[in-house]
Amino acid sequence: MGRLNSIKDLRNLREGLKKGQKTGVSTVVVCGGTGCETFGGHELYESLNNIIKDRELEGKISLKKTGCQGFCERGPLVTLWPSNIFYQKVKESDATKIIDETVTNGKVLENLLFTDPLTNKKVTHQSEVPFYKKQHRLVLRLNGVIDPTSIHDYIAAGGYTSLERVLDGMSPEQVIKEVADSGLRGRGGAGFPTGKKWEFVRKATGDIKYIICNGDEGDPGAFMDRSVLEGNPHLVVEGMIIAAYAIGSRKGYFYVRAEYPMAVKHVQRAIDQASELGLLGEDILGKGLDLDLEIKKGAGAFVCGEETALIASIEGKRGMPRIRPPYPAISGLWGKPTCINNVETLANVPIIIEKGAQWYSNIGTQGSKGTKVFALAGNVKNTGLVEVPMGTTLREIIFDIGGGIAKGRKFKAAQVGGPSGGCIPAEYLDTPIDYESLQKVGAIMGSGGLIVVDDKTSMVEFARYFMNFVQDESCGKCVPCRIGTRRMLETLNRLLKGEGKESDLDLLMELAAHTKETSLCGLGQTAPNPVLSTLRYFRHEYEALLKKAPPSEGTVTEPQEKVKVRHSESAVGTAGTEAGQCG
Amino acid sequence: MKKETLKQEAPIELGGLERHIKNLNHRLSRSDLIPLLQYTQDSYGYLPRPALEFISRSTRIPLSRVFGVATFYSQFSFVPKGKFTIKVCVGTACHVRGADKVKSRIGELLGVKDGETTADYRFTLESVACLGTCALGPIVVIGSSKKAEGCCGGGPGKQALSLGDKFYGQVSPEKVQEILGRYNKE
Numbered sequence: 001m002g003r004l005n006s007i008k009d010l011r012n013l014r015e016g017l018k019k020g021q022k023t024g025v026s027t028v029v030v031c032g033g034t035g036c037e038t039f040g041g042h043e044l045y046e047s048l049n050n051i052i053k054d055r056e057l058e059g060k061i062s063l064k065k066t067g068c069q070g071f072c073e074r075g076p077l078v079t080l081w082p083s084n085i086f087y088q089k090v091k092e093s094d095a096t097k098i099i100d101e102t103v104t105n106g107k108v109l110e111n112l113l114f115t116d117p118l119t120n121k122k123v124t125h126q127s128e129v130p131f132y133k134k135q136h137r138l139v140l141r142l143n144g145v146i147d148p149t150s151i152h153d154y155i156a157a158g159g160y161t162s163l164e165r166v167l168d169g170m171s172p173e174q175v176i177k178e179v180a181d182s183g184l185r186g187r188g189g190a191g192f193p194t195g196k197k198w199e200f201v202r203k204a205t206g207d208i209k210y211i212i213c214n215g216d217e218g219d220p221g222a223f224m225d226r227s228v229l230e231g232n233p234h235l236v237v238e239g240m241i242i243a244a245y246a247i248g249s250r251k252g253y254f255y256v257r258a259e260y261p262m263a264v265k266h267v268q269r270a271i272d273q274a275s276e277l278g279l280l281g282e283d284i285l286g287k288g289l290d291l292d293l294e295i296k297k298g299a300g301a302f303v304c305g306e307e308t309a310l311i312a313s314i315e316g317k318r319g320m321p322r323i324r325p326p327y328p329a330i331s332g333l334w335g336k337p338t339c340i341n342n343v344e345t346l347a348n349v350p351i352i353i354e355k356g357a358q359w360y361s362n363i364g365t366q367g368s369k370g371t372k373v374f375a376l377a378g379n380v381k382n383t384g385l386v387e388v389p390m391g392t393t394l395r396e397i398i399f400d401i402g403g404g405i406a407k408g409r410k411f412k413a414a415q416v417g418g419p420s421g422g423c424i425p426a427e428y429l430d431t432p433i434d435y436e437s438l439q440k441v442g443a444i445m446g447s448g449g450l451i452v453v454d455d456k457t458s459m460v461e462f463a464r465y466f467m468n469f470v471q472d473e474s475c476g477k478c479v480p481c482r483i484g485t486r487r488m489l490e491t492l493n494r495l496l497k498g499e500g501k502e503s504d505l506d507l508l509m510e511l512a513a514h515t516k517e518t519s520l521c522g523l524g525q526t527a528p529n530p531v532l533s534t535l536r537y538f539r540h541e542y543e544a545l546l547k548k549a550p551p552s553e554g555t556v557t558e559p560q561e562k563v564k565v566r567h568s569e570s571a572v573g574t575a576g577t578e579a580g581q582c583g
Numbered sequence: 584m585k586k587e588t589l590k591q592e593a594p595i596e597l598g599g600l601e602r603h604i605k606n607l608n609h610r611l612s613r614s615d616l617i618p619l620l621q622y623t624q625d626s627y628g629y630l631p632r633p634a635l636e637f638i639s640r641s642t643r644i645p646l647s648r649v650f651g652v653a654t655f656y657s658q659f660s661f662v663p664k665g666k667f668t669i670k671v672c673v674g675t676a677c678h679v680r681g682a683d684k685v686k687s688r689i690g691e692l693l694g695v696k697d698g699e700t701t702a703d704y705r706f707t708l709e710s711v712a713c714l715g716t717c718a719l720g721p722i723v724v725i726g727s728s729k730k731a732e733g734c735c736g737g738g739p740g741k742q743a744l745s746l747g748d749k750f751y752g753q754v755s756p757e758k759v760q761e762i763l764g765r766y767n768k769e
Contacts, residue, residue: 034715035716038751072716073718073719075719220674220676220717223715257715259711261748296617297617299617299659313617316612316617318655319655378676378680415675449675451675457679462679465675465678475655
């Protein structure tokens, strides 16, 4: 690959790649996300490859592996172009038939089609599958279309046009204004306006400034950042270059969890390819912009999603947060102005530049613009990645896209926002999802984990699960979090053993209020949320434990006959920043 | 977060670590510490004391601090692990689908508890908070405890990966025995 020295070079390359795309060639697309690979996606790919070679069809059929397409539950997924036939739960043994019958003879294999659970009809095309039909895919638009390991694929699909536009006459201030006008807010959980954050860093004084992409997706139950990094790493790289230009940074870091080896691999490859083409490094596209990107792997600590802890971790220290202010925008990595943005936030940036702030701000609600990617999991039929406009209701996500509750059971609660979030009961299913509405019902947006639980789940046990998690992950620096979470966990354990006292519920409320108000960072400030929200909506389950012996089967209790909701004057809904991720 | 002590240990072969540091080709700074610990963990399957002493000398970071950083992160271990590490995801989505039962079944079959290694050093059982494959819970991941050698490390300065790990999705307690059986032969 030759180095691109100007915007013209990049345009020429894109035109050349577009022209070079073979027309009239059938393409077999295999999903290569971790989910589909788990179900044998890679073996299927190899087998398709061998058959194409055996039949000497290389010139007629091209085979492609993409990133996560989101419908993980039904993996491995295969899509055929240009017919757009969509096969699910494909086995290695189906490879011959796919090539010989569908691709060569155009015969649709009925047994591999998706059956719409509502109408019981077979669905032939991907766009007709309800799981995809109701989504609005911006960030995930190219997941499942491009090969994430090929920069050429990304460029041919229109990639790096936003960078082109930025370097072709936009000033950093104009870029910041565009992002500010779009209404984009941090997708890591706290929802801070991105344009404003960039402006702070731009205005901060410092000889060097840093840009960090926060990919430390520590929330158990969240996997959208992983899928974006695996499925379309160049989108995030492009967002980072634009951000670096806007704030005036020359050095950036990707902080990615070590638990995501494929994400690390794909991001590293994206950085290498972009550097080779001169889209990273010195004098990018001849416009005098320098940027060097480097990956830092996390080492397994949830608290490192908090921005000051993440900075400490990059500096080689124990990942413990510090008091803010000064905010990282003023004094961050090695005391220099630092901008930390979440993966999904950065992935939105090229889209905003391409389509314009006006277009982008027409999607979503008054205070929350654009789309949000949710990781839908738990006791729901269609698990996977879901991207919807802000303001979509929980009911639409869980029942229309998610297909409802698995195994014919009843919906009990949706847990939004991971260990920092809260449980939302059935009566709030019509709440539109945006930053403010979720806070009102006692949850938070968080990074986008959405776990659905059915009527078999004990909510007290569920709250205990989260408390156990945050207690374990509390870094121990500040007393309220270290001791508060432990005392709450002990109280919950006591209740579940059937040894609880009447006063324990008040004790929980008191501990929760203190931990929330006095903890140092977002982890402690939001740690009581699962307890508070379950106390608010499922207090009867706590009270039932006071009266009788605990359920014998651990996590499972008998279904409640009727969900009776009592509101308590809890501190739920005043959540501060989220612990899992900031930015 | 973890209670650990650093015991005296017999000397070990440090050539690989030495070469790795040389290949980095820059003056070591404080921010190299965690990547070096990750390299060591992947090479030896744990953090041997002589390796930590070597890192301390190379980076000029006191051993006490190296130890302090290592104890903070759950990725690091101070005791040797088995040939294979079994990670059971206990993240929320896996939890609500019964990950605990899968974990206890594995523990029962191997006769170990969470974090322990079998007497023959074949398996180490661990639980992990979330592997981000929530749609397929409960998830069990089995892979070699030593990662850096040969598998997919990349060149100097590149990230050592662990793509050799095998993911098992929608695992039930009944499936556990068959899955473990595949690793008993190797």
